[in-house]
Amino acid sequence: MLPTKECTGCSACFHICPKNCIAMVTDKHGFLYSQKNNDLCINCGLCEKICPVLNKEKESDTAQIISYAAKTTDENTRKRSSSGGIFSVIAKKVIENDGIVYGAAFDESFVVNHIGISSVDKLDLLRRSKYVQSNLNNSFVYVKNNLQHGKTVLFTGTPCQVEGLLAHLKKPYDNLITIDFVCHGVPSPDVWEYYKKHLEKQYKSTITDVNFRDKSLSWKNFSLRIEFKNGNVYSNTFGNDPYMKAFLANMDLRECCYSCKFKSTKHKSDITLADYWGINKINPAIDDDKGLSLVLINTAKGAALLTEAEKDLTCVKTDVEQAFPYNPCILKSVAKHNFYQYFLNNYNKGDFAKIVDDCLNPSYITRIRRKFLQIKNGDA
Numbered sequence: 159m160l161p162t163k164e165c166t167g168c169s170a171c172f173h174i175c176p177k178n179c180i181a182m183v184t185d186k187h188g189f190l191y192s193q194k195n196n197d198l199c200i201n202c203g204l205c206e207k208i209c210p211v212l213n214k215e216k217e218s219d220t221a222q223i224i225s226y227a228a229k230t231t232d233e234n235t236r237k238r239s240s241s242g243g244i245f246s247v248i249a250k251k252v253i254e255n256d257g258i259v260y261g262a263a264f265d266e267s268f269v270v271n272h273i274g275i276s277s278v279d280k281l282d283l284l285r286r287s288k289y290v291q292s293n294l295n296n297s298f299v300y301v302k303n304n305l306q307h308g309k310t311v312l313f314t315g316t317p318c319q320v321e322g323l324l325a326h327l328k329k330p331y332d333n334l335i336t337i338d339f340v341c342h343g344v345p346s347p348d349v350w351e352y353y354k355k356h357l358e359k360q361y362k363s364t365i366t367d368v369n370f371r372d373k374s375l376s377w378k379n380f381s382l383r384i385e386f387k388n389g390n391v392y393s394n395t396f397g398n399d400p401y402m403k404a405f406l407a408n409m410d411l412r413e414c415c416y417s418c419k420f421k422s423t424k425h426k427s428d429i430t431l432a433d434y435w436g437i438n439k440i441n442p443a444i445d446d447d448k449g450l451s452l453v454l455i456n457t458a459k460g461a462a463l464l465t466e467a468e469k470d471l472t473c474v475k476t477d478v479e480q481a482f483p484y485n486p487c488i489l490k491s492v493a494k495h496n497f498y499q500y501f502l503n504n505y506n507k508g509d510f511a512k513i514v515d516d517c518l519n520p521s522y523i524t525r526i527r528r529k530f531l532q533i534k535n536g537d538a
């Protein structure tokens with residue numbers, strides 16, 4: 159089976175095992191990993207045949223990429239989306255045609271799970287990036303069932319989640335649409351859990367709303383905004399909020415994100431979405447700092463979808479290569495932070511913000527001491 163550090167937790171092996179000897183088990187940071195019970199295993203090899211990581215072929219990087227800079231014409235939807243709101247435009251069309259849309263939503267405790275929705279009123283649950291790994295639960299099984307019953311399904315998720323679904327389905331379905339995004343990596347669910355509790359304690363109230371991509375200041379300088387039952391509001395820009403600082407400095411991502419097998423300009427999804435970072439330099443005339451998506455068209459189905467959506471979009475052709483320097487995650491995995499292990503061992507032992515800052519700006523002595531500890535513990 160796949161070494162644990164490469165497992166994305168997509169659950170394709172868990173679903174295919176004919177002996178139910180694979181379980182999805184949470185590790186000490188809240189990430190789900192597949193774990194095989196060797197006593198029950200009959201060595202049929204299905205788990206290895208289906209694993210999207212083990213079977214990943216190197217995509218051609220010379221493929222011609224059709225790409226657009228795009229935003230929805232509905233300003234309210236754009237305001238409530240991470241970038242240009244392209245996900246919402248396509249998802250709305252799918253639902254209006256009696257289809258089902260799967261994506262990541264908060265539950266009532268602000269844990270992130272994949273859910274399926276079939277009403278436009280519920281679309282806001284899926285909107286906006288949630289910077290924590292989402293739990294797929296049984297969504298692959300539900301998607302397959304919907305497809306087999308002739309429903310149109312739009313599945314959205316990280317590139318590894320989309321490839322996990324495609325592996326699970328084993329064959330192409332005309333009624334399936336997949337959208338993924340350029341992915342920085344997914345943070346630990348346990349770090350998020352701790353941070354929520356830490357803020358609830360500080361604000362002496364329970365959380366009632368979370369928005370990782372609040373655009374009140376601007377799209378480029380977005381904020382994490384959290385509302386509490388007692389009326390208090392926490393709001394801090396991504397550059398100042400400790401949770402976002404740890405995420406963007408790569409202190410708490412899933413192990414496989416540091417050597418992601420799904421980095422390529424040509425994804426298996428129909429469409430790949432991204433924030434069009436750098437547009438203020440590339441084409442300032444179309445940047446109003448309210449959100450713009452970079453849209454990569456990967457398949458003929460993706461091209462048809464965009465054509466269908468065009469009347470609800472402002473859309474101009476663009477050259478994706480110009481975006482690479484401003485959005486390195488399109489092509490490359492991020493590098494693990496030097497104090498990754500130290501952070502994960504200590505984030506829940508005191509002042510969260512102080513531990514993040516200690517990792518970002520350690521004194522010379524601290525750096526040497528931690529390096530020594532890492533080498534001693536084999537974490538280097």
Ligand SMILES: Cc1cc2nc3c(=O)[nH]c(=O)nc-3n(C[C@H](O)[C@H](O)[C@H](O)COP(=O)(O)OP(=O)(O)OC[C@H]3O[C@@H](n4cnc5c(N)ncnc54)[C@H](O)[C@@H]3O)c2cc1C
Pocket residue numbers: 238239240241242243244245246260261262263270284285286287288289290291292314315316339340341342343344345431432433434435451452485487
């Ligand atoms: C963890 C993460 C890392 C990202 N890293 C980058 C990056 O490095 N560069 C970049 O340009 N863009 C990145 N994005 C994507 C970007 O933030 C936008 O999601 C994308 O531009 C689409 O925006 P939108 O306005 O069209 O739609 P939105 O409404 O913002 O799209 C939301 C979609 O994202 C899905 N989604 C939200 N959170 C999760 C999650 N935790 N797991 C799986 N699916 C989720 C929802 O299901 C929905 O389909 C990242 C997103 C996430 C969730």
